[in-house]
Amino acid sequence: MSPGNYQMNNQCIDPEIGILLHAYELKLLDEENATRFEMHLLKCRYCFEEVQLFSEESDILHADNKIKNLTAKEAFPGFVKRLWRYLWPEMPVIFRPVVEILIILLIAVPAWFVFHGRGEKQVRPIYTIALMPLRSAPESGYKLSSGADVLLNFVYENAAPQKKYRIEIRDKSGQEFYRNDSFAGFDKYGVGQLLVTRNSLKAGIYHMIIEDPEDSSNLNRQEYYIPIMP
């Protein structure tokens, strides 16, 4: 029978003292605790075998100069090394902060463009102009805010919904600015709406003509002037 085989050797008989194991190996214990642990070694086979098995390693760990240099370097790493350790620690790749940050960016950036960018376009301001039928060009005009598209509201008497009308807008020099031969945007009250982008509208007076192509009478024509201030 081998010495001390009356006790289990796969666990410490007194964990309260057994916890001092590695501190003892590294010679960190004060005299009182070192004595306690050494007396424990006479009783506890597990701790004794652990000390025996790891003695060479703990000697190197405690006294080897190369290990000392390595430890000193690792104990006080530089900023870059610390940052890198923080971003790329020893753990499964998927849980490393760099990967997590990349995943968040991959999701967040497109989402920002989708929700923020598109939303901005959707709520782009619109400047509404209710046109009044006039015989000649007015002296005053509309001053449009920059970036706002223009919604023209106009009336064509007896216009029928879904029916196609011809709309033509010319600038002061008579050059065609807009033409639509099949405009079907009138409601049941004869009110039509036309959206014009702000960028295409320059300062000046525009002449708008609305006609029913099927009607050849003289009262067929409705004219508006759209004066835009610079």
Place this chain on the structure above:
Amino acid sequence: MMRLIDLARGGDRAAEDELFQFLHVRFLCIAKRRIGEKDAEDLAQDACLTVLQKYKSLPDNEHLEAWAYNILRNKIGNYLQGRLLKPHSGVTGKLSGYPLEPQAKQSDPMLRSVLTGCLRKLYRVYPRYARAINLSHQGYGTVEICRRMAITPNHLYVMLNRCRKMLRECIESGKLSNE
């Protein structure tokens, strides 16, 4: 140990031999850590012989381990006292800063290389372990290390044992358990 002493007291020769072996390996282990390899063997043997000469005269077995350990401690104390009184005879002639510290023996390069690799990995996972070992290299004890790291001694012991376990696993298998 109690059982062996009981048997040995009853005249069991084999038990006495076994008791000697039992004490010798443990005394040797403790002596090596206290005084180094050089004279540990002689000292352990001397302490064992003293125990074997005197254990029969003890009235009971209650504090036998403490008694045996004290014999070893006294031997170690006498040895260290003797070494302090002797002039130093180092090869280089230089006085060591810690004359009672056992001399470091030449370490196995293979084991050192494996240990270095494992420590690099372990230090990345537990930088506090590196800090504790570094402070121990600087000669600090538990109290000062705990003060500097702002932890309790119990916390330090638990961390050290946990890292020791991982280090052993790494030396055996080549990788840390959480890799």
